[in-house]
Amino acid sequence: MPKIKTEKKSRVHNEVAKQGIMFNKDFGQHILKNPMIITAMLEKAALRPTDVVLEIGPGTGNMTMKLLEQAKKVVACEIDTRLVAELQKRVLGTPYQQKLHIMVGDALKTELPFFDLCVANVPYQISSPLVFKLLLHRPFFRCAVLMFQREFAQRLVAQPGDKLYCRLSVNTQLLARVDMLMKVGKNNFRPPPKVESSVVRIEPRNPPPPIPYREWDGLTRIAFTRKNKTLGAAFRQTSVLTALEKNYALHCSLNNVTIPEGFDVKAKIEEILTEVEADQKRARTMDIDDFMKLLHAFNKNGIHFS
Missing domain, CATH: 3.40.50.150 (Vaccinia Virus protein VP39)
Structure with a gap:
């Protein structure tokens, strides 16, 4: 045997x-x-x-x-x-x-x-x-x-x-x-x-940074999907746009906010990225402060990641 x-x-x-x-x-x-x-x-x-x-x-x-x-x-x-x-x-x-x-x-x-x-x-x-x-x-x-x-x-x-x-x-x-x-x-x-x-x-870090961690995690997940691509390219992916549009609709519903007529999530995201000069940035070169600034800009405009 x-x-x-x-x-x-x-x-x-x-x-x-x-x-x-x-x-x-x-x-x-x-x-x-x-x-x-x-x-x-x-x-x-x-x-x-x-x-x-x-x-x-x-x-x-x-x-x-x-x-x-x-x-x-x-x-x-x-x-x-x-x-x-x-x-x-x-x-x-x-x-x-x-x-x-x-x-x-x-x-x-x-x-x-x-x-x-x-x-x-x-x-x-x-x-x-x-x-x-x-x-x-x-x-x-x-x-x-x-x-x-x-x-x-x-x-x-x-x-x-x-x-x-x-x-x-x-x-x-x-x-x-x-x-x-x-x-x-x-x-x-x-x-x-x-x-x-x-x-x-x-x-x-105690106390931890005053940031909702699930939001942060959702943002970095998108940014690092293609860490060598620009953020503009990362956020233009159809799956990303669809998910963020769904989150935006939920955010508006929970806060009794009327979704603007003809709302275009792609245009809104491009506007935010341009406003904080992040459209051409790449995740691999961004530090914590860069991501904090970006997350704040998105959240301020009703764009959420969780």
Whole structure:
């Protein structure tokens, strides 16, 4: 009988091989094995003994155990029940047992509790939605020290004009200050991922800018659909015009405003873009202030994005 190969789907992590745990690539399981990287991440987080720390994807608990040494409480969110059992085993009968609270499930679908800090080696496939789930979480947390795939981390900190500057960059920087902390080579993980990693520090802006985030998100979505095209070209797309016309009609209806006779949404949008001198601008060169100015001009004229 031919031998069934399982190596392609997952690899055995030596420390838990005896429990028969296979690492699941669908969950992005790459365990950080270098204790010096873990120590450096905790130092950058500036933990206090009174802190409640959220950890997403604790894996076998290498970072969790270090967090438990320094924090008041650790909330670990883990989707894989086999790793939950491994984590519970590590704290069983230790002073840390009472300090660890494990939430079993998908971090993106779980209602997160209060926390002061978030420290995590993030499963790479949930990077983007997790960043925004954290940034829109209330009450505010102090900061997050997170490990991401290197290119994703570079996008978070990219500035207007940079090759990697994108919607992710401007949306994140609207809500937080983001700093690159360190690079982490693939050999620091077991099994090694195919990509290099980086650690970033994210500090939410508190209070946040006085902007309806869904409106902002809708505007940047259109602008960055073709980030190298002019805004004039981006807003002349039929699908965009149709959606904005529908939003305008809804806005007028909700505010008891009569839609002007012969209203032409395309002409109105071109007028607004010209008024703020944005018609020939490209999203890849625009900063937060440029987008704020544009959003204000649209909203003032009854054009909405959510």
